[in-house]
Amino acid sequence: MAGKSYKVAVVGATGVVGSEMLASVKKFIPNAEITPFASERSAGKSVKLDGKTLSITVLKKENITSFDFAIFSAGASVSKEFAPLFAERGAFVIDNSSAWRMDPSCPLVVPEVNSHTLAKDKKIIANPNCSTIQMVVALKPLHMAATIKRIRVATYQAVSGAGQMGITDLADQAKAWAQGKPIPAPKKIPHQIAFNLVPQIDVFVEDDYTKEEMKLANETRKIMDAPDVQISATCIRVPVFRGHSEAVWIETDKPLSPAEARKLLEKAPGVKVVDSPKESKYPMPLDAEGKYETFVGRIRKDLSCPNGLVFWVVSDNLLKGAALNALQIVDALIKKGLV
């Protein structure tokens, strides 16, 4: 890998995830030659990378050439239209949207869990939903040891998960409140998010669940190759800028004590256990900001069932939940010699 140069398209380079991608890309691909793409709205704009200014290329068919990697963070419809064009020209596409996640021909990858599903001829690779990624990183070692039968999860998701407009909603509303002005109407999140909780992320689908809740269930089954695991989720938007948190209850086939679970999690790749209740030490979104790990704490017995555990998982949704996981997939492709 050292010395080899790779051509990398970053599609959605002006967005929240795209900016994180640009900030971390050289750590994973030191000799990357980056082309930043965005929409017509960004024509004439530029982005910074390593002190250099790179002009935005507008995403249209005639601007797509040959790349080693195309990392997409520009929404599902953009990805549906343009990802195949990059793949046809030889690129591995790593896509952050929901467009390809449940397509049986596309690997849905969290490198700590299922990098064995990457293959030379599977050019479009889906990056899972942010809340799914951090949960499966924590679940994998427990599943391997005791076989998880049932998962119940409540998420507490930051506004940056809704992109730049989500961040603007919270910032503008909090500022107006602090200045004693009327709180502006939300532009992205369905209700006021400052000093509030909104139990709706994405649209409602079957059985009054939201699309986000069903993504968490369906993607988890696919990534863990556990089609029979039962999952029920409630996803909540919270007035936090960055970092998703989750309360997770699991029921396992074999018994697993909190001490055994803690030991397994301490050894698990990508996980950091922060769990000293007597010292009030546990994961919190402010502490996870800018970090690569998935933090796990509050590990204890679920008092409501015999083989049950409950714990708290926190991670930076823009890093492990998006940009970092995509770059770790690139890293895995290179290390496996698939590029």
Ligand SMILES: NC(=O)c1ccc[n+]([C@@H]2O[C@H](COP(=O)([O-])OP(=O)(O)OC[C@H]3O[C@@H](n4cnc5c(N)ncnc54)[C@H](OP(=O)(O)O)[C@@H]3O)[C@@H](O)[C@H]2O)c1
């Ligand atoms: N935020 C998260 O925590 C998170 C986590 C996992 C996955 N994702 C996914 O990542 C994607 C981007 O999310 P974000 O939070 O970064 O959103 P964002 O801040 O709103 O950024 C959207 C990006 O997409 C670009 N874009 C939009 N329409 C385009 C088009 N027709 N052609 C080319 N580029 C276009 C935008 O370019 P312009 O500036 O030119 O409009 C911008 O660069 C979404 O699919 C989202 O679901 C987000």
